[in-house]
Amino acid sequence: MPDDRLIVALDVPDALRGLQMAEQIGNAVSFYKIGLGMLTGGGLALANELKQDYGKRIFLDMKLFDIGATVEAAVRGLAQFDLDFLTVHGDPHVVRAAQEGKGSKDLKILAVTILTSLDRADLDASCLKAGNVQDLVIERAVNAFTAGADGVIASPQEAALISALPEAAGKLIVTPGVRPAGAGLGDQKRVATPTQAIRDGADHIVVGRPIWQAPNPRSAATMILDEIANI
Numbered sequence: 001m002p003d004d005r006l007i008v009a010l011d012v013p014d015a016l017r018g019l020q021m022a023e024q025i026g027n028a029v030s031f032y033k034i035g036l037g038m039l040t041g042g043g044l045a046l047a048n049e050l051k052q053d054y055g056k057r058i059f060l061d062m063k064l065f066d067i068g069a070t071v072e073a074a075v076r077g078l079a080q081f082d083l084d085f086l087t088v089h090g091d092p093h094v095v096r097a098a099q100e101g102k103g104s105k106d107l108k109i110l111a112v113t114i115l116t117s118l119d120r121a122d123l124d125a126s127c128l129k130a131g132n133v134q135d136l137v138i139e140r141a142v143n144a145f146t147a148g149a150d151g152v153i154a155s156p157q158e159a160a161l162i163s164a165l166p167e168a169a170g171k172l173i174v175t176p177g178v179r180p181a182g183a184g185l186g187d188q189k190r191v192a193t194p195t196q197a198i199r200d201g202a203d204h205i206v207v208g209r210p211i212w213q214a215p216n217p218r219s220a221a222t223m224i225l226d227e228i229a230n231i
Helices: 015-028 036-041 043-052 068-079 092-102 120-125 133-147 156-163 194-199 217-228
Strands: 006-009 031-035 057-064 085-089 108-112 151-153 172-175 204-207
Touching: 006 217, 015 031, 015 036, 015 043, 015 217, 031 036, 031 043, 036 043, 036 057, 043 057, 057 068, 068 085, 068 092, 085 092, 092 108, 092 133, 108 133, 108 172, 120 133, 133 151, 133 156, 156 172, 156 194, 194 204, 194 217, 204 217
Parallel strands: 006 031, 006 204, 031 057, 057 085, 085 108, 108 151, 151 172, 172 204
Antiparallel strands: none
């Protein structure tokens, strides 16, 4: 069974290309992320197909945020697909509603702390609370865990700090913003290599463009898996 610590982000425009990518990668990868960008391109159908027909684990990255009743209803609907991970924003009322919505399903609710594409200037422009970004990520992680989150999404730089929290015991840390050595940063601002992220406490790393934009996506994924194999 492939190492499921690597989650490949299928950030391609539609389900057809996502399925083609998954078939190119084949049995080298067991876990895929399907995000909001593919929602109107058949993303939910692809998630269900990869899960039911190919036996893959699925991370549905919807980053839900709304009033509690709406979040609860949305998660209840998504939980019927028997997927593995689902993201919501880390605000406590959202996390609590998501947990209510999933009911008895074994769907892990992962809370977004602060997006890895944002820095302090971005937070200022959004009129968000003053303070160091790392400190705010830690505070949001604690609040999300307290509200019942099964894990958090946080950049590699915060993984070690979060994993050391008493509230993080038994919780998952999933890190986007992971780039193999030499890969471009894209729109990410807080990044690390796969080795650094795992060593700093990440349970799963999410890698997208360095794999699906590679001339040989399967080979690119295998190189990352080889890199983390002995950690």
